[in-house]
Ligand SMILES: Nc1ncnc2c1ncn2[C@@H]1O[C@H](COP(=O)(O)OP(=O)(O)O)[C@@H](O)[C@H]1O
């Protein structure tokens with residue numbers, strides 16, 4: 001549906017997009033995720049036609065968008081600031097893009113009603129836009145974009161101004177809306193949790209480049225670099241030594257964990273400058289209580305820090321023979337004790353959960 005071919009963008013001397021190559025499929029919920037200033041908005045604007053590119057090509061439906069103005073592209077954009085007209089009614093806002101459309105007034109009113117129903121604002125048409133809450137304004141902005149029936153909806157941090165509860169509610173509604181209308185949604189966000197929750201696929205961007213493009217589970221379980229691993233959730237990193245990689249598996253020795261064999265999909269190359277590193281997510285380490293046995297391997301350690309979150313407890317545990325403590329997370333369940341600092345802990349872990357950066 002949308003293809004970036006070696007897209008570069010300069011603002012004067014500043015190299016904002018540094019060779020973007022990616023394909024976005026028709027009908028998918030796609031996110032551009034990365035820290036502030038990495039080029040997400042710039043890339044989104046190149047799709048909409050609000051930003052010229054310096055070299056490369058942006059293709060929509062197989063056609064180069066070079067020289068194609070924004071208003072004839074099959075895209076529509078929803079902005080971070082809702083940009084609705086406070087002095088107009090909700091219906092006037094939603095119908096704004098149809099004002100020069102030849103359809104009859106009755107047809108327009110019907111289209112407005114349908115768009116309002118889609119975003120959960122049925123019956124709000126006559127309200128003054130300035131009398132709406134933040135969440136409702138963002139729904140109006142969505143309805144105003146959807147009424148034009150774009151093939152691609154571009155969303156630039158549309159939920160970032162909302163409080164946490166409203167944001168989480170709108171995330172679920174946006175997913176449902178996307179399934180209902182079936183068009184391609186491209187979301188810009190700096191919030192990794194938001195991207196994981198909502199997206200079919202995510203492009204993680206740093207400094208004008210895509211570091212990894214994958215589905216949420218792959219990004220989380222098999223991050224291509226330490227930087228991606230660190231940006232998406234938490235990962236423990238341990239110095240490691242590669243013992244052999246002659247066969248089908250790579251043999252590694254990591255501080256505190258001992259030897260392990262890793263399959264090719266667990267090995268991320270291109271990081272040799274820092275030496276080899278093993279990565280393990282906090283929830284892949286488990287504290288074993290009483291008679292529990294590990295599914296694969298066991299190590300001993302001592303608890304250095306305990307952070308209690310109600311549903312979860314986070315522990316920092318120093319493994320015997322390791323220098324840095326491991327962060328691990330345990331779901332709290334009735335009848336299972338929360339350990340204290342200084343307690344000895346028996347940990348279960350699995351080599352299959354590890355990632356090697358080398
Ligand atoms: N119109 C502009 N002129 C000069 N520099 C810009 C302009 N727009 C964005 N930039 C710079 O390009 C980089 C990427 O910006 P942007 O795409 O807005 O990042 P993001 O949306 O990921 O926060 C930033 O360093 C920003 O300062």
Ligand SMILES: [Mg+2]
Nearest residue numbers: 040041042188
């Ligand atoms: Mg931005």
